[in-house]
Amino acid sequence: MILQDMIGSIALAGVSLVGLIFLVVISQAGKPADEAARTRAARAAGRLQGWVFAVLLLGFVGGSWATLRNLPIPVQDVELGADHVVEVVGGMWYWMISPDSVPAGSLVEFRVTSVDVNHGFALYGPEGRILAQTQAMPKYTNRLLVDLDTPGTYTVQCLEYCGIGHAPMKASFQVTAAGGN
Amino acid sequence: MASLVLYPDDERLPRAAGITLNFYLVTALVLFLAMMALGLGMRSSQAGWLGLPPDWFYRFLSLHGAGMVGTASLVTTAIMWFFLRKYVQLHLWAFVANYVLFIIGLWCIVLSVMAGSYAGLWTILYPLPVHSQGMWSREAGAIFMLGYLGIGMGQLLFYLDAAAGIIARYGNFSRALGLQWLFGGEIDQAHPKAVVASTGVLIANTLGLLAGTVALVMSLANAVYPSIELDPLLIKNLIYWFGHMYPNATIYMGCIAVYELLPRYTGKPFVMGRPFLWAWLATVLYVVLVFPHHLLMDFAQPRWLSVMGQLASWVGGFPVFVVTAYGALVNIHRSGIRWNMPARLLVLSMFGWMAGIVPAILDGTIAVNMVMHNTQWVPGHFHFYMLLGVLSMALAFMFHLVGQRHGQVPPDSGGDRGSLPVYLLGGLVFLFGFLGGGRTSVPRRMAQHIDAWTLTDRIGSIGAMLVVLAMLYFVVRLVIGLLRPVAQAAGDGDGLADAAR
Ligand code: HEM
Ligand SMILES: [Cu+2]
Numbered sequence: 001m002i003l004q005d006m007i008g009s010i011a012l013a014g015v016s017l018v019g020l021i022f023l024v025v026i027s028q029a030g031k032p033a034d035e036a037a038r039t040r041a042a043r044a045a046g047r048l049q050g051w052v053f054a055v056l057l058l059g060f061v062g063g064s065w066a067t068l069r070n071l072p073i074p075v076q077d078v079e080l081g082a083d084h085v086v087e088v089v090g091g092m093w094y095w096m097i098s099p100d101s102v103p104a105g106s107l108v109e110f111r112v113t114s115v116d117v118n119h120g121f122a123l124y125g126p127e128g129r130i131l132a133q134t135q136a137m138p139k140y141t142n143r144l145l146v147d148l149d150t151p152g153t154y155t156v157q158c159l160e161y162c163g164i165g166h167a168p169m170k171a172s173f174q175v176t177a178a179g180g181n
Numbered sequence: 182m183a184s185l186v187l188y189p190d191d192e193r194l195p196r197a198a199g200i201t202l203n204f205y206l207v208t209a210l211v212l213f214l215a216m217m218a219l220g221l222g223m224r225s226s227q228a229g230w231l232g233l234p235p236d237w238f239y240r241f242l243s244l245h246g247a248g249m250v251g252t253a254s255l256v257t258t259a260i261m262w263f264f265l266r267k268y269v270q271l272h273l274w275a276f277v278a279n280y281v282l283f284i285i286g287l288w289c290i291v292l293s294v295m296a297g298s299y300a301g302l303w304t305i306l307y308p309l310p311v312h313s314q315g316m317w318s319r320e321a322g323a324i325f326m327l328g329y330l331g332i333g334m335g336q337l338l339f340y341l342d343a344a345a346g347i348i349a350r351y352g353n354f355s356r357a358l359g360l361q362w363l364f365g366g367e368i369d370q371a372h373p374k375a376v377v378a379s380t381g382v383l384i385a386n387t388l389g390l391l392a393g394t395v396a397l398v399m400s401l402a403n404a405v406y407p408s409i410e411l412d413p414l415l416i417k418n419l420i421y422w423f424g425h426m427y428p429n430a431t432i433y434m435g436c437i438a439v440y441e442l443l444p445r446y447t448g449k450p451f452v453m454g455r456p457f458l459w460a461w462l463a464t465v466l467y468v469v470l471v472f473p474h475h476l477l478m479d480f481a482q483p484r485w486l487s488v489m490g491q492l493a494s495w496v497g498g499f500p501v502f503v504v505t506a507y508g509a510l511v512n513i514h515r516s517g518i519r520w521n522m523p524a525r526l527l528v529l530s531m532f533g534w535m536a537g538i539v540p541a542i543l544d545g546t547i548a549v550n551m552v553m554h555n556t557q558w559v560p561g562h563f564h565f566y567m568l569l570g571v572l573s574m575a576l577a578f579m580f581h582l583v584g585q586r587h588g589q590v591p592p593d594s595g596g597d598r599g600s601l602p603v604y605l606l607g608g609l610v611f612l613f614g615f616l617g618g619g620r621t622s623v624p625r626r627m628a629q630h631i632d633a634w635t636l637t638d639r640i641g642s643i644g645a646m647l648v649v650l651a652m653l654y655f656v657v658r659l660v661i662g663l664l665r666p667v668a669q670a671a672g673d674g675d676g677l678a679d680a681a682r
Contacts (some may be wrong), residue, residue: 032517
């Protein structure tokens with residue numbers, strides 16, 4: 001499943017769940033409880049609060065472990081062992097990318113920097129979704145590792161606002177079929 | 182403890198204070214509406230229904246971003262002032278000075294955008310404001326930043342006065358935050374939640390404003406003397422520290438209205454337990470540490486900072502889910518709440534805040550940020566808690582005040598009842614337009630969209646139209662309502678309010 005679709009579904013489920021909780025509580029809001037029921041409800045609410053905390057804590061620990069175990073940010077100051085290194089320079093309002101094509105099935109390191117203001121290097125797959133990104137910053141080089149398996153025409157789109165030429169600031173990047181070229 | 186009387190006597194303002202408050206509120210309403218109109222213009226333009234030229238799109242975007250965030254801060258500062266002044270001594274001059282400096286700052290921003298063609302966005306990310314490739318001048322960038330300096334100084338002045346008042350009354354911040362009750366001891370239920378929240382927000386936001394001030398002074402120095410070059414990564418950190426804290430502080434200031442007003446409408450006290458105090462302490466700490474989640478895609482940043490950014494973002498969900506929104510829900514549950522405009526809006530604001538956090542926390546996850554950063558997912562989540570959260574808090578507060586001026590009966594006309602669903606429905610459609618755009622990788626901050634992106638743009642635009650319509654009604658209704666003199670309670674104001682229940 002595409003990562004973005006998964007995230008979209010999780011968000012939709014989460015927002016709906018919150019909405020549902022509100023609807024349930026609102027449907028119960030208009031019926032005032034008597035004193036005894038109030039005391040009981042207050043105690044139940046306290047217990048439930050403990051459970052909510054416990055469940056969230058579990059989610060926090062588990063989720064953090066799962067999402068941070070393989071950090072998608074590579075260590076920046078070591079040899080990354082990529083099959084191909086692509087140098088990327090952003091400027092107002094162009095990309096210089098060399099080489100601008102790699103064979104499919106390679107692990108590619110993009111070394112991204114800028115000559116003027118902040119730009120954003122985003123790699124869109126042939127089907128039009130973002131695969132990975134990193135900032136293109138003056139005076140710094142960000143190194144991004146991407147597995148490129150599917151041949152096709154990829155698009156590099158600027159993703160950090162950089163002035164009037166920001167939206168058209170894009171370029172093509174080819175991933176060629178193995179054996180081709 | 183916050184009183185359960187709808188309109189207690191200690192909230193009757195002396196004349197000068199009442200006039201100042203009205204200046205704040207009416208200004209905020211007019212600005213909100215104007216900025217929304219710009220927002221609708223931008224969204225329709227992305228949808229292909231309105232052909233804003235790109236330079237105007239980015240000028241509007243700069244104005245909308247700065248204007249909305251500033252206005253949200255203006256109106257929630259009024260909320261904090263209104264309730265905090267009951268417990269500690271605040272000086273009217275500080276409240277007035279903040280307003281005056283805000284207006285001066287606002288005019289700098291408007292001048293810079295309208296006359297100087299500034300379009301470097303509200304984030305003033307170095308070196309763009311002084312490096313536009315001819316679209317605007319260095320001076321325009323500098324004036325925009327000077328405007329920020331004015332607004333920031335006003336806010337700091339207000340916090341300084343509030344800090345002095347709190348210390349005079351409670352001795353130190355620790356006691357004001359109720360830290361003496363963290364591990365034991367009977368919590369004094371008369372200790373105002375407004376004081377806990379105000380203390381927390383003023384500590385955290387003052388740090389953010391100081392970071393912003395340093396960034397501004399450095400950027401201004403560079404604007405005047407280009408030979409002074411800045412470290413782009415350092416200044417990015419400072420800017421996002423401020424840029425995260427300042428808008429988020431509006432939620433915490435606005436939330437004071439929920440603590441104070443919700444129990445009056447539910448008729449049930451909002452109990453302050455130990456979790457509440459822990460939650461506010463956690464909030465002050467995490468909110469200071471969370472800004473690196475804006476730099477997750479800056480790989481040159483030390484990796485531990487990015488990890489900390491993710492962890493802090495996730496931790497940020499706890500105080501809301503486990504304490505604030507939870508407490509509000511408990512307060513509503515089987516309370517026999519009286520549904521009227523303020524009550525509905527208060528409940529809506531809690532929903533907006535809590536629900537908006539879901540996509541926000543997802544985005545604060547490094548692996549997710551890799552594909553969602555700088556897409557429309559981001560305006561999707563922050564509009565969620567700003568529009569349905571903060572703005573609802575502000576509207577609830579104002580509708581409540583209108584009731585005070587109208588026979589001490591909270592508003593609940595047919596028009597009110599009809600416009601709120603339009604606002605909510607339009608809001609959700611507008612928000613899911615953005616979130617859907619993020620899902621399909623539509624970038625944020627773009628004047629021209631390719632055809633594949635316009636579907637969610639159009640959905641969002643339709644929602645935005647509904648929001649603007651509802652807001653137009655709210656603004657007219659509230660401005661008229663606020664400008665009435667406060668009703669003199671005939672004999673017993675509480676009796677009147679009771680009769681209306
Ligand atoms: C009818 C209501 C609103 C509409 C139609 C609207 C529309 C928009 C649009 C189209 C954008 C640009 C999205 C993009 O990046 O592609 C935007 C950005 C933004 N909006 Fe709104 N908005 C509304 C309400 C609000 C409110 C209530 C707030 C805050 C209190 C707010 C704060 C912002 C901020 C901070 C930005 C980011 C500016 C930037 O990217 O530099 N907006 N809005
Ligand atoms: Cu750009």
